[in-house]
Amino acid sequence: MSLRIYVDFKMPSEARRWLENNVGEHELIFPERPMTTVLANVATDPQIQTADIAFGQPNVQAIEQAANLRWLSISSSGMTRYDNDAFRALMQQRQTLVTHSATVYNRACALHAFSFMLAEARKLPEALETRVAHSHPGWPDIRSRSTLLEGDSVLIVGYGAIGRRLAELLEPLGMTIKGYRRTPRGDESIPMVTAEEYPFALASADHVINILPESDATKNFFNARSFATMKYGAVFYNIGRGTTVDQDALAEFLLFKKLKAAWLDVTTPEPLPRGHMLLSLPNCHVTPHIAGGHRGEHLTLIRHFIDNLRRFERGEALVDQVM
C-alpha cells in the first residue's frame, strides 16, 4: 500500500537521494518552497491535506487540515508548537501518531554540553587569548583556577535521553551526578531528586545543566530565586530552550559573580541582538543553537525516519513516539 509522505524541510541533495532511494513504494511530496530551517513558520501548503504521513515541522493549522494524516514525524527534538492539550486531543481523536527526532540529536547535544563543561574547567576562552609567560603572576593564577572536575557535583535539570548520554560521558571524571525531571520513570541511569529535594540539590551543585524543553510550565523556570539558591561559584549551562531562563536575572548574577560562569547554546531571542547584556559579560559564553548539529546530521535524520517508516508499515511501536 503506497502512502503519501509530505516532507516540508530542505535537506542536502545527498540526504534527499538517500530518502528517495529508501522510501520504497511510497510517494514523496515536497512543497514548492521548502522550509530552510525547522524553526521557520511558513504558510500552509495545500499538498499536506492529502498526506498520510508528514515529516518535518508543518504548522498546526496545516495539520488540522490534513484529515488523512496517520503519522506526524517531527524532524526536531523540540516540539513546542505541538506540546499542548488541544493538539494532543486532536491527534488522539484522529488516531494520528506523533514522533519527534530526539534520538538523532541526543548524542550531539550531550557532547556539546560536555564540551562546555571541559572548556570551563580548563578555562579555554581565557587560556586561548592570553599569552602569559611562566614568570608572570598570571600564569600560576590561571593554572590554579583550572580544575579536574573530580569530586564536583552536577545537577541535570530536565533529565531525559540527553541527560542519560551526558551522565555516560561524565562517568570517568569522578563527579557526583543527580537528575531532576517532572515525572521520574524509575529507569533513570542516575539518582533522581524529588520536587521537595530539588531546592537542596540546586543549592549544592557545582554545575547545573538545564535541558528543559519549552512549555508554559518551564517558562522562566530558572529565575532570580533559582540563581539566588545556587551555590556561590556554581556554573550554569543551558542546552534546553532559551525561554526557560530569566535572562535579566542570569545576567545580574553573572555580573556580581555569584555564578562563576554561564554557557548557553540557546537564548531568547536567537541570536541575541548586538550589545545584549549577556554578550558583554566575560563570564557568559554563547553558541548559536548548534548543540544538536553534527556532520551527517541529515542522513541520521533520514535514517531515523526510514527506520520508523519500516516500523509503521509493520504496525510496530515507533521510536521517539510522543503522542
Place this chain on the structure above:
Amino acid sequence: MSLRIYVDFKMPSEARRWLENNVGEHELIFPERPMTTVLANVATDPQIQTADIAFGQPNVQAIEQAANLRWLSISSSGMTRYDNDAFRALMQQRQTLVTHSATVYNRACALHAFSFMLAEARKLPEALETRVAHSHPGWPDIRSRSTLLEGDSVLIVGYGAIGRRLAELLEPLGMTIKGYRRTPRGDESIPMVTAEEYPFALASADHVINILPESDATKNFFNARSFATMKYGAVFYNIGRGTTVDQDALAEFLLFKKLKAAWLDVTTPEPLPRGHMLLSLPNCHVTPHIAGGHRGEHLTLIRHFIDNLRRFERGEALVDQVM
C-alpha cells in the same frame, strides 16, 4: 634520623604550612630567593650542598655539588635538564634516587587534551564568536562541521600515564584509539603500534595527540614529513613539549589546510612572540602551558612528596622513580 630537605620552589603559604606540618622530624631548608616557577634557572644556592634530599628543580651544577644528596624529587613532569647519560651516570655512582612528579599532573594534562578534542569537535572557538541566525546559510554550515567524534581514530604519540588517562576519558566516545611509545612495556591499556607500523597509524589517524617529552631523540619528531604523512583534515594536538615539533612545518600545513587544526599547550618559545605565524592562523589554538595546572595543584604536589618521603624513610620503592 633527621634529614635535611632542600626545597627550591615557591609555593602558596597554605601548601608550605602543609609541608611543614607533615615533614615530621626532618629539617626543611628554603633558599632565600625561591624559584617562582619550576622552569626558571637560578644561580646555585650553597645550602643545597649539605642537603640529603632536594625537592624542586635545582640546576645540575648545584646537584653536582650536593655530595650528600640521596634523593632528588623533581617537582615537575618534565625532566629535560636531567635526562642525559652523564647525569644518569652521576646519580648511579652516588646512589642518588631520582623521582619526578608526573602523577601530580597526569590527570589535568589528560583532561586538558580532552578539552581540546571536544572544543575542536564542537567548533567552540568559532561558535563562541559567531552570532549566526537560524535562517543564515552559516548556521547549517557550522552545525554540519561539528562532529560527534564517534568512529574517529586517535593516535597517542608518547603514550604513558597521561595517554592512559586520556584513553579512559575517550572510552565512552566510541573512537578507535592506538598508542605509540619508544619502549612498550606490555601493560598498556590500548593497542600499541610498532615503529614499523607507526607511519601507517599516523597516516590513518583523525586525531594525533603528541605527549612526547623533550630530549635529543624527540627534537622535531613532528616535522614536514610527519605532517605530509598525516591524513587530509587531521587534527594535531601537543601537550608534550614544544621542541618536539617543527613549528614552521606545522604552520605551513595549517595554512594550506592539509591539517584541519592544531591545538597546542606547548610551543617554542613560551609564550610565542606577538605576531608569530602560529598565532595568526585561525585554525591554530594555543594555551600557555597550563595543561598540568589545577586547583590544589601545590597541595597535590606536597602530598606526592610526603607520601614518597614516608616510603623513603621505610626504604620502600618510590612512586614516579626515574633513576
